[in-house]
Structure formats: C-alpha cells, structure tokens
Amino acid sequence: MAKANVKEQIVTTSLQLLHSKGFNATSVQDITDAAGVPKGSFYNHFTSKEALGLEVLQRYTEGVGQMTALLRDRSLPPLQRLQQYFARMIEGNAANEFQFGCLLGNFSTELSNQIPAMRSAMREAFDGSSAVLAAVIAEGQQDGSIKSDAPATELASFVNDAWQGAVMRAKAEQSREPLERFARVVLGRILS
Amino acid sequence: MAKANVKEQIVTTSLQLLHSKGFNATSVQDITDAAGVPKGSFYNHFTSKEALGLEVLQRYTEGVGQMTALLRDRSLPPLQRLQQYFARMIEGNAANEFQFGCLLGNFSTELSNQIPAMRSAMREAFDGSSAVLAAVIAEGQQDGSIKSDAPATELASFVNDAWQGAVMRAKAEQSREPLERFARVVLGRILS
Numbered sequence: 041m042a043k044a045n046v047k048e049q050i051v052t053t054s055l056q057l058l059h060s061k062g063f064n065a066t067s068v069q070d071i072t073d074a075a076g077v078p079k080g081s082f083y084n085h086f087t088s089k090e091a092l093g094l095e096v097l098q099r100y101t102e103g104v105g106q107m108t109a110l111l112r113d114r115s116l117p118p119l120q121r122l123q124q125y126f127a128r129m130i131e132g133n134a135a136n137e138f139q140f141g142c143l144l145g146n147f148s149t150e151l152s153n154q155i156p157a158m159r160s161a162m163r164e165a166f167d168g169s170s171a172v173l174a175a176v177i178a179e180g181q182q183d184g185s186i187k188s189d190a191p192a193t194e195l196a197s198f199v200n201d202a203w204q205g206a207v208m209r210a211k212a213e214q215s216r217e218p219l220e221r222f223a224r225v226v227l228g229r230i231l232s
Numbered sequence: 233m234a235k236a237n238v239k240e241q242i243v244t245t246s247l248q249l250l251h252s253k254g255f256n257a258t259s260v261q262d263i264t265d266a267a268g269v270p271k272g273s274f275y276n277h278f279t280s281k282e283a284l285g286l287e288v289l290q291r292y293t294e295g296v297g298q299m300t301a302l303l304r305d306r307s308l309p310p311l312q313r314l315q316q317y318f319a320r321m322i323e324g325n326a327a328n329e330f331q332f333g334c335l336l337g338n339f340s341t342e343l344s345n346q347i348p349a350m351r352s353a354m355r356e357a358f359d360g361s362s363a364v365l366a367a368v369i370a371e372g373q374q375d376g377s378i379k380s381d382a383p384a385t386e387l388a389s390f391v392n393d394a395w396q397g398a399v400m401r402a403k404a405e406q407s408r409e410p411l412e413r414f415a416r417v418v419l420g421r422i423l424s
Contacts (some may be wrong), residue, residue, distance in 0.1 A: 062342050064256035088340055107242075139345050145397075146341045149333050150402035162404045180403050190421055197401075198394070198417040205397025206390075212340035212354045218393055225390040229382055230422060 041077065047085040049075045054096050059143045060136070063093055063150055090155050093147070097158060100143045101165040107132075108172040118180035122173075123227055130201070130219045133210060138219075141211040145204045170197045177231065184229050199226055234271065239260065239277040241267045246288050251335045252328070255285055255342055281345045282347050285339070289350060292335045293357040299324075300364040310372035314365075315419055321395070322411045326403060330411075333403040354373050362389045393419055 041049065053075035057066050068089055072079040086092040110125050133140075140146075144165050151158050174196035180186030188195060206222035233241065245267035249258050260281055264271040278284040302317050325332075332338075336357050343350050366388035372378030380387060398414035 060345065062256065062346070064254065065346055067341075141341050141344075145400055148400050149338045149341045150257075152258055152333075152403045152406070153252065153331050154254070159404060159406070166401060166404065188421065190417065194413060194417065197410070198398075198413055201397035201401045201414070202390070203393035203397065204400050205393035205395065207401065208337055208340050208396050209358060209389075209393045211344045212351060212358065214344070214351070218389070221386060221390055222393065225382065225386065225422075229380065230417075 043084070044183060046075075046081050047107070048075050048135065049077060050082065052093055053098060055099055055143075057173070058093065058096050059146070062146060063089075064218070066113075090157070093151065093155060093163060093191055094158060097147055101161070101168070104144070104165065104169060108169060111172050111176050117185060118176045118183065119185050119227065119231065122180075123174055123223075123230065126203075126219075126223050126227065130216065130223065133207060133219060134216060138210040138214050141203060142207045145207055148204075149208075161227050166200060168196075170200045173200060180231065182187060190216050190229065195231065199230070202226065234389060235276070238267075238269050238273050241269060242274065242284070243287055243291060247291055247335075250288050251292070251332050251338070254338060254344075255281075267307060282289040282349070283345065285347060286353060287386055288349060289335065289339055289353050289357070293360070294337070296361060297412065300361060303364050303368050309377060310368045310375065311377050311419070313368055314372075314423065315415075318395075318411075318419065320413050322408065322415065325399060325411060328331065330406050330408060334378070334396060334399045337399055340396075341400075348405065358389075358392060362392045365392060372423065380422065387423065391422070394418065 050071060053069050054066075057071060057074055061070075068082050069079055071092075072082050073095070082092075086095070107125070107128065110128065111121050113121060113207060116124070145161060148162055157183060170193070175193045177186060177195050181188070181192060206218045209218035210216065211228035242263060246263050247265060248259075249266055255263075261271055263284075264274050274284075284295050294379070297315070299320065302320065303313050305313060308316070336354060337352060340354055344354070362385070366384045369378060369387050370384035373380070373384060395414060398410045401410035402408065
C-alpha cells in the first residue's frame with residue numbers, strides 16, 4: 041500500500057472505531073489490525089494516538105460542515121431548512137441505531153481534560169455549527185416565521201447544545217425518541 | 233482498615249477519579265493507589281471494574297436525587313424552585329471549574345455501548361430527574377406562571393437533555409457561559 045494510502049486507511053478506520061468505541065477503549069493495535077496495516081506503520085504517520093485523535097476530529101468536523109450546507113440553501117424558507125437539517129441529522133444517528141452518538145460530543149466528555157489540544161478544535165467545531173444555525177434563525181426572525189426575539193446567536197448556541205444533549209440521551213437509551221422530542225420542542229415551540 | 237471501610241474508600245475515591253478522568257482512562261491500579269489500599273483488595277469487593285462503575289453511578293445518582301429535593305419544596309413558587317435548582321447545579325459545575333461534566337453524561341457517551349448493564353441504570357437516573365422536573369413544570373402550568381401548554385413530561389425531558397448538552401459544552405470550553413445561556417433560555421423563554 042502506498043504511504044499516503046496507509047495514512048488514509050488509518051484515518052478512515054479510526055474515524056469508525058473511535059466513534060463507535062471511544063478513544064481510550066481503542067488501542068493503536070485495534071486500529072492497525074482493523075486497518076490491515078502493520079502496527080509499526082502507525083508511527084510513520086502519527087506522532088501519537090492523540091495526534092491521530094485530532095486528525096479524526098478534523099475529518100469528522102468536515103463531514104458535519106458538509107451537512108450544514110443544507111442550512112445555507114436559500115431556495116427553501118428558514119424553518120423548512122431547519123426541519124430538513126435536523127431530520128437528516130436524526131437519520132444519521134438512526135444509521136448506527138443511535139448507538140454511536142456524535143463524535144464531537146463523545147470527545148468533549150471523554151477528552152476535554154485528557155487532551156487539552158482538542159479543546160480548541162472542539163470549540164471551533166461547535167462555534168462553526170452554531171454560526172450557521174444563527175444565520176438561519178436570524179433570517180427566520182427577519183421574515184417573521186420565527187417569533188422569538190432572543191438574539192439569534194443565543195438561540196443557535198442553545199439549540200446546538202440541546203441537540204448534543206438529545207444525542208447523548210438517544211445513545212444512552214438507544215432510542216430515537218430523544219431526537220424526535222428535540223425536533224418537536226425546538227422546531228414546534230422555541231423556533232416557531 | 234476494616235473490610236467495609238476498604239470498600240467505601242474504593243467507591244468514594246473512584247467517584248472522584250472516574251468523574252474527573254473517565255472510566256477507560258482510569259485503571260484499577262490508579263484507583264487502589266489513590267484509595268491507599270492493596271490492589272488485590274479490589275477484587276475482594278468488586279467482581280470487575282465494570283461492577284465498580286455501576287456502584288459509582290448508583291452513588292452519583294443518589295447525590296443528584298438529593299439535589300432534586302429542592303424542586304419538591306412547595307414553600308417556594310415553581311419557577312423560583314427551578315431557578316434555585318439550576319443555579320445550584322451551575323455552582324456544582326463551577327466547583328470543578330467546569331472540567332468534570334456530569335458523571336451520568338460522561339458515562340452515557342463513553343459506556344452506553346461498552347457496558348450494556350449501565351444503560352438501565354442511566355435510563356432510571358434520567359427518568360428520575362425528568363419526573364421531578366415534570367412535576368414542578370406541571371405545577372407552574374397549573375398556577376399560570378408557566379405559559380407553555382406543551383405536556384410537562386415533554387418539556388421536562390427536553391430540558392433535562394438540554395442541560396446535559398450545556399454541561400458537555402461547558403466542559404469542552406471549560407466555561408460557565410453555556411450553563412448561564414441554558415438558564416437564560418430555559419427559565420427566561422421556554423418555561424416562562
């Protein structure tokens with residue numbers, strides 16, 4: 041396998057493993073075994089498991105960023121965009137039977153103290169998704185479809201955090217209901 | 233040290249360690265070292281680290297249950313009880329500089345898949361705190377201080393999950409702001 045392919049193979053395999061099993065429950069050996077690469081090759085590409093964790097977080101955040109493109113589609117009214125966005129996010133969680141949670145949330149609880157370098161990456165990811173949500177909420181406030189007069193940035197960050205809490209509860213219960221409840225309360229009550 | 237005291241020493245030390253460092257980042261050796269007991273004594277009291285994790289979760293949930301007593305104090309109006317409850321919960325997080333998060337939330341993201349036996353304990357804990365919140369919200373709806381006509385159980389579970397998300401964000405950012413924002417939006421907008 042070419043060197044660049046080995047690295048890519050490690051990152052994509054790790055994204056799956058660290059998301060499903062968590063960071064500390066996954067060893068470098070688990071990763072190289074699952075990736076089908078020699079254990080020694082890991083350290084040709086990453087100085088440490090922590091360095092890999094940062095790269096995996098970066099890759100995951102890029103995926104979340106692509107999801108938020110839907111929120112910028114001005115051909116749809118703001119509330120409809122929010123509905124479609126969260127419906128897709130719910131299906132994303134359904135794809136793994138609500139068992140994996142959000143990698144960003146999992147890393148936040150597991151690694152915020154253990155790997156301080158991750159905190160700035162997590163802050164950037166949370167701030168990024170909150171900013172996109174805030175722009176849609178502000179649009180909805182301007183066109184009158186969202187009645188709340190709370191600052192859009194405040195509502196957006198609250199909603200973003202509430203989503204993380206709902207994903208956590210869905211993971212604990214392996215159930216869709218916390219995510220559907222989130223959608224009912226946020227879209228039907230807070231942002232309407 | 234008497235046998236019962238060794239066990240108690242292990243549980244109280246583990247509560248602190250597992251809360252601050254997480255389950256998989258803490259070894260049995262870390263625990264017995266911190267507790268000042270021989271490593272071998274661990275297995276006189278617990279069949280496994282997982283069994284200890286369940287006992288620690290139980291102990292933590294009892295502490296949360298004591299906090300919710302405030303919500304049942306009918307000498308205060310419902311909204312005031314909710315304000316005081318969340319203010320105390322915020323101070324609880326401030327006591328460790330927002331770095332530990334909620335043990336229940338941490339275990340939910342880290343262990344829901346790894347230790348299936350924990351899921352029923354977590355569900356019970358979440359359902360318990362949601363039920364107490366629902367009772368206060370229903371009181372507030374009855375006396376007219378809470379305007380929302382959404383079912384109290386729905387609002388309570390949503391608020392409980394949103395709190396977990398805010399605690400997660402506070403931990404990721406080591407900041408009080410996500411918790412203050414939670415209080416502003418929940419108490420000032422959703423439940424008012």
